[in-house]
Amino acid sequence: MSKNKKFVVIKPPLRVKYKKFCKHIRDRHRKNYIYYENDKLKINIHFLMNLLIEKLKPPINQAYVRHKKYKESDFVDAIIDVIQNNTYWNRYKGLVPGKYLNRKHNDYCKWNVYECLYRIILKEYYSTDKYAKLHYQSIDSTFVTNLYGSELYGRNVKYKSKNGINVSLITDALGVPNSVALAPGNRHDSVVAKEQLESSFFVDPNTKKVRNNNKYSQKMLGDAAYHDNDLYAKLIKKGYTPITDVNKRKTKDKDKIKQLNKMKRKYLKNSFKRIVIENCNAWIKKFPKISRVIEKTTRSFNGLLLLSLTHIVNNKLG
Numbered sequence: 001m002s003k004n005k006k007f008v009v010i011k012p013p014l015r016v017k018y019k020k021f022c023k024h025i026r027d028r029h030r031k032n033y034i035y036y037e038n039d040k041l042k043i044n045i046h047f048l049m050n051l052l053i054e055k056l057k058p059p060i061n062q063a064y065v066r067h068k069k070y071k072e073s074d075f076v077d078a079i080i081d082v083i084q085n086n087t088y089w090n091r092y093k094g095l096v097p098g099k100y101l102n103r104k105h106n107d108y109c110k111w112n113v114y115e116c117l118y119r120i121i122l123k124e125y126y127s128t129d130k131y132a133k134l135h136y137q138s139i140d141s142t143f144v145t146n147l148y149g150s151e152l153y154g155r156n157v158k159y160k161s162k163n164g165i166n167v168s169l170i171t172d173a174l175g176v177p178n179s180v181a182l183a184p185g186n187r188h189d190s191v192v193a194k195e196q197l198e199s200s201f202f203v204d205p206n207t208k209k210v211r212n213n214n215k216y217s218q219k220m221l222g223d224a225a226y227h228d229n230d231l232y233a234k235l236i237k238k239g240y241t242p243i244t245d246v247n248k249r250k251t252k253d254k255d256k257i258k259q260l261n262k263m264k265r266k267y268l269k270n271s272f273k274r275i276v277i278e279n280c281n282a283w284i285k286k287f288p289k290i291s292r293v294i295e296k297t298t299r300s301f302n303g304l305l306l307l308s309l310t311h312i313v314n315n316k317l318g
Contacts, residue, residue: 018112018115018116018119021055021056021116022116022119022120022123025048025051025052025055025116025120026120026123026124029048029051032044032047032051033047033048033051034124036318039318040317040318041124041317041318042314042317042318043121043124043314043317045080045117045121045310045311045314046073046076046077046080048117048120048121049076049080049113049117050072050073050076052113052116052117053072053076053108053111053113054072056111056112056113056116057107057111058111070095070096070100074095074096075096075100075101075104077095078092078094078095078096078101079101079104079105079108079307080307081094082098082101082289083287083289083290083304083307083308083311084287084311085288086288086289087288087289087292087294088294089101089102089105105300105303105304106297106299106300108303109299109300109302109303110299113303114302114303114306114307114310115202115306117306117307117310118202118306118309118310118313119202119203121310121313121314121317122176122178122202122203122313123203124317125176125313125316125317126203130203131206131210131216131218132173132216133172133173133174133176134172134173134178134205134216134218135173135215135216135217135218135219136172136173136218136219136221136270136273137170137171137172137173137178137205137218137219137220137221137240138170138171138220138221138222138273138274138276138277139168139169139170139171139193139196139220139221139222139226139277140168140169140189140222140223140274140277140278140281141166141167141168141169141183141189141192142166142167142169142281142284142285143156143158143159143162143164143165143166143185144164144165144166144167144285144290144291144292144293145159145162145163145164145292145293146162146163146164146165146185146292146293147292147293147294148293148294148295148296149165149293149294149295149296149297149298149301150296150297151296151297151298152165152182152183152184152298153165153184153185153293154184154185154186154187155185155186156185156186157186159185162185163185164185164293165182165183165184165185165293165301166182166183166184166185166187166189166192167180167181167182167281167284167305168180168181168182168183168189168192168193168196169181169277169280169281170196170201170220171276171277171280172276173273173276174276174316175276175277175279175280175283175316176280176312176313176316177280177309177312178201178202178203178205179196179197179200179201179202180200180202180305180306180309181195181196181200182298182301182302182305188225189225189226190225190226190227190228190230190231193222193226193231194230194231194234197234197235197238205218207238207239207240208238208239209239210239211239217239217241218239218240218241219240219241219242219243219270220235220240220241220242220243220244221243221244221267221270221271221273221274222242222243222244222245222274223244223245223274224244224245224246224247226242226244226245227244227245227246227247243266243267243270244263244267245264245267245271246260246263246264246267248260280312283312284305284308284309284312287304287308287311289304289308290304290305290308
């Protein structure tokens with residue numbers, strides 16, 4: 001991936017075999033990775049990730065397999081430990097050396113382990129009250145400073161002209177992301193949102209199905225950065241009701257100002273519902289591996305981001 005690429009949307013595995021694969025895992029193994037803690041539903045991420053790796057890794061010629069010092073479960077436990085507590089792979093002092101962990105992590109990214117993991121846990125989350133959770137959705141982005149990344153970064157003047165990337169999220173009423181996109185730090189939020197709306201949903205919100213239902217019709221909340229006519233048209237075409245803050249700069253037409261003031265009042269009535277996406281951005285920054293771009297490749301950062309989001313969703317289950 002070149003540095004000059006405009007942006008990349010984290011797309012879930014859209015091929016039919018991956019959809020069937022995730023459904024098969026849920027149908028056959030759900031009882032094994034589900035448990036209850038203090039009467040709350042939880043998912044055993046360690047077990048589910050080990051299961052996905054076993055099913056997704058390419059076949060190996062057993063005649064050439066060397067003696068293995070570490071088990072696959074050791075790598076999984078160490079990677080989960082790194083995402084929660086450590087910043088650099090080489091500074092990890094556990095059972096498995098950090099340089100081996102990095103190689104394994106890159107393999108899991110190639111095998112789409114993290115995408116399938118996040119898709120399955122979101123399916124579990126939306127198995128109850130799906131349309132009630134999706135009634136109010138929020139879109140926003142957070143800036144992540146780039147340290148060692150070699151792909152997909154840009155200089156943002158709002159953050160002291162630092163190099164970095166924007167992580168764009170669409171969350172539901174409880175702050176759970178159902179869509180994720182990465183963009184260079186110098187790309188405008190509305191530009192990224194237009195591409196993000198196309199095919200980046202891990203769970204199909206079925207906006208057109210409920211667009212005429214007052215109880216479950218889906219509304220998209222955004223700040224003034226998303227006040228864009230082209231974006232409004234895309235949202236309305238998909239079945240959303242856009243509710244965003246307005247940008248009145250250089251507007252002198254009195255009729256247009258009245259219209260913008262009306263949109264502003266509508267936004268202010270619902271603006272308190274956007275706090276969930278601000279909380280989600282803060283939760284992401286609590287993971288040391290996500291608070292700054294330390295991974296060299298975008299694919300590696302994507303995998304860590306999805307793994308961190310998996311932990312966030314797991315706390316929302318039950």
